[in-house]
Amino acid sequence: IGASMEALVPPFNEQTALAKVQRAEDLWNTKDPIKVAQAYTMDSEWRNRDLFIHGREAITAFLAEKWKMERQYKLQKRLFCFRDNKIAVEFEYEYVDEKEVWWRAYGIEHWTFDSSGLMQKRDMSANNVQISAEERMFR
Secondary structure: OOOOHHHOOOOOOHHHHHHHHHHHHHHHOOOOHHHHHOOEEEEEEEEEOOEEEEOHHHHHHHHHHHHHHOEEEEEEEEEEEEEOOEEEEEEEEEEEOOOOOEEEEEEEEEEEEOOOOOEEEEEEEEEEEEEOHHHOOOO
């Protein structure tokens, strides 16, 4: 997508919303907590399933722990809708746990951005489904 990173600020249009979603997918697939956390405001608020996380430092710690437990993590996000400074995405990701059991998570996220394009709020709901290694969609 041809939108420059400078253009990925609200209000979003279809091109910039699609680019923002792709950028988020690419960042999360790095599995680098520090790099990923830079996309969020210093005081960003998250609801991640049943956890409530506040601030970039807590986000970094959460992601570091997540990717210790969720090995071979691979994520795909799809734009669901957008308006003004908000974007909603559907996502799926797969990972293998410490017992070598494969999982796929299905969910939706609602994002709210500040005027500079950093995510101020992330609201995530997801369900995990155990899968066999043969059922993996992402390699």
